[in-house]
Amino acid sequence: MGRIIAVTNQKGGVAKTTTTVNLSACLASMGKKVLIVDSDPQGNATSGIGIQKYELTECYYDVLINDESVDALILPTLIPGLEILPATLQLAGAEVELVGKKEREYLAKKALLSQKDRYDYILMDCPPSLGLLTINALTAADSYLIPVQAEYYALEGLTLLLKTIDSIKRSSNPGLRLEGVLLTMYDRRTNLSNQVEDEVRAYFKDKLYQTLIPKNIKLAEAPSFGLPICLYDKTSTGCEAYDSLAKEVLNHG
């Protein structure tokens, strides 16, 4: 039975998409069957994995709003074992359109339930907000993974995120648990990164992954070629870090 992991943090630019795309690709290259669900209207995970978004006529939006079946919309990627349920600009309309739907928080959960026996991991890339797209992902998920950029503003956002997760646990998903916290864009040379690491480790303890994702320009270049880091530059520190993260996720079982 596969595990649904929501990759979430309403703080913007903390590497949610970069983590979703590269962790998924590494898990797939280790022989796992993985599905990415791009639930961010920006569709960065969709283009980051090499899909031409502008040619798509349907996407995750249709699963949520038009009751389309997930099977019909899943696309293959360049990596064997890795598939994606894409997002297009259409998804931007979903935040508002979901407000009026019955059982609006449970739509993703219902749609993805049937996929759990086809994949080992289903990673949902969330937008930088705590609206209904993120609430749908957190309700569908078995666990959540929080990327935290090693900078001051990213620390501040954690309070709001944890409050929201607590209210999801009390309402639509009592079984939701923390998969792990990941420090991203970490630069050992700066005090700032070290200070943020100390604070995050003190709070999350062994839930903070041993793997720290370093700042690495290759990770920022890869999306412009539509490639995950393991296809763009296998020798980079970014690739090594996401490989090591994938091993930690596998070990957490």
Added chain:
Amino acid sequence: MGRIIAVTNQKGGVAKTTTTVNLSACLASMGKKVLIVDSDPQGNATSGIGIQKYELTECYYDVLINDESVDALILPTLIPGLEILPATLQLAGAEVELVGKKEREYLAKKALLSQKDRYDYILMDCPPSLGLLTINALTAADSYLIPVQAEYYALEGLTLLLKTIDSIKRSSNPGLRLEGVLLTMYDRRTNLSNQVEDEVRAYFKDKLYQTLIPKNIKLAEAPSFGLPICLYDKTSTGCEAYDSLAKEVLNHG
């Protein structure tokens, strides 16, 4: 008569808050009277300018939802001439609560109208989404300023942003115009930054500010001390860049 500028981009982590705080501080130190409106529930601009959020009982939320007067909630900052209408976690409830209110897009505009003759500039820091908090800011604004991180994913987001702005112009704010586009976290040494600059300049032409904000660790350190860059490190490249931006904004009159 003061000008309301919405600092917006639904792409996360592109330096909306860093630009709002530092541009405001530089304009104030050039003798202008400036108000920051923190319309992001994360409240990064509020803490970035040195306000202890957790001690506040009311904020911008109360202006929108409880019809509180702006005058009563404005706070001074360490910089003469610079004040702030703060945000706290309470504001997170506004996105949903606004949905049911009459004239929900116009609440910020109504509240801030009376402030336009007290300030030369009112800068609104927007959250990384296109929900009702951003729509309120774009409806209240005379113009909008778009920070664009010099990276691939940030380019992708511009299509969605410009579509949303067009629909605001057709509905709630026909007079809305582009203040300017600002390249942030620019690193001259990388191809990526240069490629993004070429694409953005080709599209926005003279609306792209001459000033490019360089990657500068001092800009990321300053918020942890609650200081704008001009108080944290006046000699830094980050401070020089925001000074130069302030001069460009003043010249655009």
